[in-house]
Amino acid sequence: MPDVIKVIVLGIVQGITEYLPVSSTGHLIVAAALLDFGAGLGGTFEIFIQVGSVVAVLIFYRAELWQQVRAVRTDAGVRRFWWGVALAFVPAAAIGFLLKDWIKSGLYSPVVVAISLIVGGVAFLIIERTGLAEGADTHQITDIRPLQALGIGLAQCIALIPGVSRSGASIIGGMLVKLDRPTATRFSFFLAIPTLGGATLYDLLTSLDRLQPGDMVNLLLGAGVAALVSLAAMGWLLRYVARNDFTAFGFYRMVIGGVILLLIAASTI
Numbered sequence: 001m002p003d004v005i006k007v008i009v010l011g012i013v014q015g016i017t018e019y020l021p022v023s024s025t026g027h028l029i030v031a032a033a034l035l036d037f038g039a040g041l042g043g044t045f046e047i048f049i050q051v052g053s054v055v056a057v058l059i060f061y062r063a064e065l066w067q068q069v070r071a072v073r074t075d076a077g078v079r080r081f082w083w084g085v086a087l088a089f090v091p092a093a094a095i096g097f098l099l100k101d102w103i104k105s106g107l108y109s110p111v112v113v114a115i116s117l118i119v120g121g122v123a124f125l126i127i128e129r130t131g132l133a134e135g136a137d138t139h140q141i142t143d144i145r146p147l148q149a150l151g152i153g154l155a156q157c158i159a160l161i162p163g164v165s166r167s168g169a170s171i172i173g174g175m176l177v178k179l180d181r182p183t184a185t186r187f188s189f190f191l192a193i194p195t196l197g198g199a200t201l202y203d204l205l206t207s208l209d210r211l212q213p214g215d216m217v218n219l220l221l222g223a224g225v226a227a228l229v230s231l232a233a234m235g236w237l238l239r240y241v242a243r244n245d246f247t248a249f250g251f252y253r254m255v256i257g258g259v260i261l262l263l264i265a266a267s268t269i
Contacts (some may be wrong), residue, residue: 001035003037003214004221005054006037007037007218007221007225008221010037010045010049010222011224011225012227013027013225013228014028014049014053015056015227015229016233017229017233018166018167018192019170019189019209019234019237020164020165020233020237020269021124021137021167021246022117022165022168022252023111023113023117023166024053024163024166025046025047025050026113026116026117026162026163026165027140028045028180029046029108029113029162029201030110030226030260031111032213033103033269034268042211044204044207044210044211044215045201045218045219046108048219048223049222050226051200051223051226052201052224052225053196053227054193054196054197054200055141055227056226056227056234057230059231060189061189065263068082077143077221078142079260080144081141081190083143083146083149084148084187085149085187085194086148087149087190088149088153088192089194089237091153091154091156092148092153092157092160092195093198093265096122097202098107099160100203100206101174103161106181107161107162110264111264112161112162113162113257114258114261114264116194117253117256117260118254118255118257118258120253121249121251121252122163122250124168124249124250124251125250126219127175128183128245128246128247129247132176132261133138133175133176133181135183136175136183137177138178138179138180138193139179139183141186141187141259147177148177151173151174151176152173152174152179152187152188152191153183154174155156155169155173155174156170156195157169166196167188170184170188170191171188174188175225181241185238185241186238218268
C-alpha cells in the first residue's frame with residue numbers, strides 16, 4: 001500500500017477519534033503498526049497529526065471565538081473562561097515537557113494502548129452506572145470556576161498515557177467537578193487548542209533532526225485529512241452527548257482493547 005494511502009487512512013482515524021472518548025493517539029499507534037507506517041518518526045506523526053484537530057476546533061467555533069476576542073475586555077465571563085483554559089492546560093503541559101522522551105519511548109506501544117483502553121472502558125462504566133458524575137451545577141463554559149478548571153487539567157494528565165483519551169479524561173474530569181455533560185464536552189474542545197497545539201509545536205521543533213525530506217509532506221497531508229474529519233466528528237459528538245451517556249464508549253473501549261491484545265498474541269502487530 002502506498003504511503004499516501006496510509007497517511008490518508010491515519011488522518012481519517014485521527015479525525016474520527018480525537019474528540020471521541022476512545023483515544024486518538026492509541027488508535028493511531030495501533031493503526032500505524034498494522035499499516036507498518038511511521039516507524040522512523042518515533043511517535044512524531046501521531047502527535048503532529050493532531051494539529052488538524054486543532055484547526056477543526058478553530059473552524060467549528062470561529063464565530064464564537066471572534067465574538068470572545070471582541071468581548072474579552074468587557075466580559076468577565078470570557079476572561080474567566082480563558083483563564084480556566086490556561087489553568088487546565090498547565091498540569092499536562094508541565095508533566096508532558098518533563099517526561100516527553102520517556103512517554104514516547106516507553107509507552108507508545110500497542111500493549112499499553114490495549115490495557116489503557118480496557119481500564120478506561122471499565123472506569124467509564126463505573127462512573128456512569130454509579131452516578132459519580134451526577135449533580136452538575138455548572139451549565140455554561142463562562143461559569144467554570146478555577147478549581148473546576150484545575151480538576152479538569154489534572155484529569156487530562158492521565159491522558160499522557162496512550163489509550164486513555166485526552167477528550168475522555170477531560171470530559172469525565174469536567175463531569176466529576178460538576179460540569180454538565182455538554183459543557184464539559186465543549187470545554188474539552190477548547191482545551192484542545194493549547195494542549196494539542198503546544199504538544200505539536202514542541203514535538204516538531206525537537207524532532208526536526210530526525211525527519212526525512214518526505215516526512216513533512218506526510219505530516220501535513222495527515223493533518224489536513226484529520227481537520228476535515230474532525231469537523232464532522234465534533235458536531236456528531238455534541239449532538240450525541242445532549243441525549244446519551246458514555247456507556248457505549250465504555251463497552252467499545254473494552255472490546256477494541258481485547259481485540260488489540262488478541263492481535264498482539266497472534267503476532268499481527
